[in-house]
């Protein structure tokens with residue numbers, strides 16, 4: 385049976401997509417970048433307009449699409465791409481080279497690879513699909529895209545919950561956070577970051593009108 389008959393996503397067959405002015409190579413070790421994530425870059429760049437320089441971490445980077453798109457638009461920002469999967473990082477590194485973007489790469493669990501380094505901005509599209517949703521995903525997603533990139537536990541909130549306990553120690557005052565979220569997760573994510581350390585909290589909708597992003601400021 386050929387790949388098209390087997391319902392393999394076209395992006396994996398072609399092996400490349402356009403993402404916010406970057407050429408992003410793909411294989412099945414990374415998620416196919418979604419349109420919502422381009423919207424995330426659009427809003428993040430808007431909110432970075434009044435900031436000069438600084439360090440941005442693209443956590444859960446996968447193909448590197450988010451951090452590379454930011455670096456391309458904002459060469460003054462120092463960008464770090466980080467993922468727990470060495471196979472995903474290989475793809476991100478290739479994309480950094482192809483797009484001629486000078487970024488750093490870290491491998492490991494969440495913020496641990498930063499060590500003592502602090503950041504000014506975090507952009508993160510973590511796995512946020514619930515265990516239940518995963519079982520009911522279209523086969524073109526479940527059979528081809530990495531489970532590690534998709535599932536965020538029983539409520540899909542595991543990554544936001546873990547970050548809500550540690551991020552304050554890694555981000556400078558005046559820092560900004562740009563999360564992609566599942567469409568029913570806005571209020572729950574805001575609740576996780578209820579500590580007054582987070583001065584400003586916003587839930588933003590995607591172009592289909594679903595809650596899709598949470599932005600925080602310290």
Ligand SMILES: C[S@@+](CC[C@H](N)C(=O)[O-])C[C@H]1O[C@@H](n2cnc3c(N)ncnc32)[C@H](O)[C@@H]1O
Nearest residue numbers: 417444445446467468469493494509510511533
């Ligand atoms: C939803 S994908 C996002 C990929 C890409 N940023 C995008 O927007 O298309 C989530 C990524 O998180 C990575 N990941 C999963 N668990 C992780 C962890 N504990 N620490 C760091 N990265 C992790 C996966 O390998 C995957 O690449």
